[in-house]
Amino acid sequence: MTQLIWNGLFVGSFYALVALGYSMVYGIIRLLNFAHGDLYMLGAFTGFGVLSVAGGLVTGLGFVALLIVLVISMLVTGTAGLLLERIAYRPLRSAPRLSVLITAVGASFALEYGMRLVAGPNPEVYPVRLAGDSINLLGARITIQQASLILIAVLLMAGLQWLVMGTGTGRAMRAISQDPTAALYMGINVDAIIARTFFIGSALAGAAGVMAGGYYGKIDFLMGFIIGLKAFTAAVIGGIGNIKGAMLGGLALGLLESLGTAWIGGQWRDVFAFGFLIVFLTLRPTGILGERVTERV
Amino acid sequence: MTTNFATSPARVRALFERIQQNRYLGLIGLAVALLAPFVTATNYALSVMTSALLFVMLAVGLNIVVGYCGLLDLGYAAFFAIGAYVSGILATRYGWPLLATVPVVIVAAVVAGIVIGGPTLRLRSDYLAIVTLGFGEIIRITANNLTITGGPSGIYGIPGITLLSLDLSSPVGLYYTCVVVVALAVLGAARLGRSRLGRAWRFIREDEDAAEAMGINTYRVKLAAYIGGAIWGGLAGILFGAQLSAISPPSFTFLWSALILMAVVLGGMGSTPGVVLGAIVISVLPELLRQAADYRYFIFGILLIIVMIFRRQGLWPARAAERQSRRDMRKAKEHDLPKAKEVVP
Numbered sequence: 223m224t225q226l227i228w229n230g231l232f233v234g235s236f237y238a239l240v241a242l243g244y245s246m247v248y249g250i251i252r253l254l255n256f257a258h259g260d261l262y263m264l265g266a267f268t269g270f271g272v273l274s275v276a277g278g279l280v281t282g283l284g285f286v287a288l289l290i291v292l293v294i295s296m297l298v299t300g301t302a303g304l305l306l307e308r309i310a311y312r313p314l315r316s317a318p319r320l321s322v323l324i325t326a327v328g329a330s331f332a333l334e335y336g337m338r339l340v341a342g343p344n345p346e347v348y349p350v351r352l353a354g355d356s357i358n359l360l361g362a363r364i365t366i367q368q369a370s371l372i373l374i375a376v377l378l379m380a381g382l383q384w385l386v387m388g389t390g391t392g393r394a395m396r397a398i399s400q401d402p403t404a405a406l407y408m409g410i411n412v413d414a415i416i417a418r419t420f421f422i423g424s425a426l427a428g429a430a431g432v433m434a435g436g437y438y439g440k441i442d443f444l445m446g447f448i449i450g451l452k453a454f455t456a457a458v459i460g461g462i463g464n465i466k467g468a469m470l471g472g473l474a475l476g477l478l479e480s481l482g483t484a485w486i487g488g489q490w491r492d493v494f495a496f497g498f499l500i501v502f503l504t505l506r507p508t509g510i511l512g513e514r515v516t517e518r519v
Numbered sequence: 520m521t522t523n524f525a526t527s528p529a530r531v532r533a534l535f536e537r538i539q540q541n542r543y544l545g546l547i548g549l550a551v552a553l554l555a556p557f558v559t560a561t562n563y564a565l566s567v568m569t570s571a572l573l574f575v576m577l578a579v580g581l582n583i584v585v586g587y588c589g590l591l592d593l594g595y596a597a598f599f600a601i602g603a604y605v606s607g608i609l610a611t612r613y614g615w616p617l618l619a620t621v622p623v624v625i626v627a628a629v630v631a632g633i634v635i636g637g638p639t640l641r642l643r644s645d646y647l648a649i650v651t652l653g654f655g656e657i658i659r660i661t662a663n664n665l666t667i668t669g670g671p672s673g674i675y676g677i678p679g680i681t682l683l684s685l686d687l688s689s690p691v692g693l694y695y696t697c698v699v700v701v702a703l704a705v706l707g708a709a710r711l712g713r714s715r716l717g718r719a720w721r722f723i724r725e726d727e728d729a730a731e732a733m734g735i736n737t738y739r740v741k742l743a744a745y746i747g748g749a750i751w752g753g754l755a756g757i758l759f760g761a762q763l764s765a766i767s768p769p770s771f772t773f774l775w776s777a778l779i780l781m782a783v784v785l786g787g788m789g790s791t792p793g794v795v796l797g798a799i800v801i802s803v804l805p806e807l808l809r810q811a812a813d814y815r816y817f818i819f820g821i822l823l824i825i826v827m828i829f830r831r832q833g834l835w836p837a838r839a840a841e842r843q844s845r846r847d848m849r850k851a852k853e854h855d856l857p858k859a860k861e862v863v864p
Binding site for chain 1: 585589590591593635638639642644645646648649650652653654656657660661663664724773777780784788813814815816817819820821822823824827828831
């Protein structure tokens with residue numbers, strides 16, 4: 223039981239990292255960025271690329287190497303998110319919602335099959351594998367690596383929390399999410415802040431991608447599809463547009479999945495998660511922490 | 520006719536518009552479809568053409584949801600799968616003839632449409648997109664895990680269609696069956712789009728709040744669009760099973776849903792001739808460009824973005840105004856009034 227909870231929290235912290243970017247982008251410009259899961263995939267592949275190039279240099283270093291790779295991948299995916307926003311989403315900011323959603327689907331498609339062109343259709347195996355000693359804690363087996371990955375995730379989330387609540391950029395983000403026009407009148411550079419939001423959200427997804435690659439060991443070009451859906455589920459559970467909600471939702475979804483899988487069997491895991499999304503949207507569409515969003519006319 | 524295409528874009532546009540206005544467009548399309556096997560009738564050509572027809576049917580069905588009503592459905596392949604599996608299971612395990620499964624498939628599609636559309640259509644419309652995406656996965660994984668659906672290997676030995684004592688399971692017979700069914704489906708969807716309900720759909724697409732203020736029950740009308748799309752998809756699924764005689768979960772991935780959406784968007788959301796043309800292009804093009812297979816989906820993705828940014832109405836846009844009926848035109852002539860100008864978007 224403790225093991226199940228631990229596994230759930232572990233997977234949940236990945237979900238939370240991806241869900242954060244989803245939720246931030248949604249909160250600020252009301253866009254469901256379907257390509258977000260694919261930025262996670264891009265992060266995993268960037269990490270893979272860096273590790274393959276640097277090859278023998280870093281395999282000895284193990285964990286520290288992964289940390290450096292993590293930072294590089296975050297920069298790359300962050301830039302990719304920035305470009306995505308500039309090229310695909312910004313020209314459509316005043317367009318009907320349907321057009322933007324379709325653009326996002328197109329962006330997701332282009333990223334997936336673009337990566338397939340670059341890296342080939344077969345799964346790749348991560349050169350650094352995080353499997354190591356485990357310690358016992360309250361009857362659960364925890365590896366040191368799991369613990370450190372969770373620690374990284376927590377640090378990233380804490381950093382984000384500080385950024386959003388404690389800095390000028392964060393205040394500008396919150397202002398735009400409340401009312402973009404008024405924010406513009408108050409002298410906020412709306413375009414720049416939205417671009418920054420995309421950068422941060424994408425970088426977090428990229429970090430999750432590298433961590434997942436290092437932990438599970440296998441990556442492929444469609445790996446972002448399911449996690450994107452799960453991250454959305456997590457964001458909805460927590461209350462979309464809400465940063466604490468996204469973290470909470472990620473952990474909650476991880477736990478639910480872990481317990482649900484033990485109960486009904488592993489092959490039903492995704493069905494369980496998406497079924498839960500539908501049930502949750504029916505019963506409490508605003509999420510655990512979300513407030514009622516009023517539709518503006 | 521010797522129109523100088525290079526120097527007179529305005530004339531080309533006028534010509535194009537005349538083609539667009541043509542009342543006999545549908546009949547011409549039908550004639551082409553009926554005569555195509557006389558040009559080439561190899562098994563390969565027939566199978567490509569049959570697939571293209573199925574794709575047209577799917578695209579027209581999705582057009583009801585996306586084009587008319589402006590709701591993004593990213594799990595359309597799920598209804599296709601439901602149709603194929605329900606009819607396949609009834610036909611192989613219980614020995615029903617395929618035609619007898621049609622009512623059951625329709626009921627199953629409607630129920631699935633209500634289960635998914637019911638809770639989500641009350642919410643913001645962009646939630647629907649992602650819930651349908653999840654729904655598509657749920658159906659595929661469920662089909663993969665259950666024993667009644669044959670698990671990963673799927674269902675095989677689905678019989679062909681027989682009408683009374685007429686066997687239509689040969690490639691040519693199936694092709695002509697598809698021509699008839701798809702022609703009716705296209706016609707039905709187009710008529711639906713011009714009906715009172717269709718006007719309500721387009722009103723909601725343009726401005727949901729205004730539509731609601733005008734007394735349209737937006738929830739029920741949106742649900743009707745969603746269910747309509749589900750029925751079209753389910754019926755196409757039956758034909759799909761009859762064509763391939765075997766179905767398995769990998770046939771119903773997100774890729775399918777995305778390609779159908781691509782056909783609708785590329786052709787022109789809400790425009791029947793555009794969507795039909797888009798579906799034919801999307802389904803036949805890969806056959807012609809075999810060597811570029813790797814680039815195909817990448818290019819599709821880029822194309823979606825480009826179409827949305829530069830030509831949102833698609834290649835063959837829908838008219839904003841409704842076509843005048845013949846009676847109205849006669850009346851206008853009698854009264855010697857100038858013909859009402861159509862609003863071009």
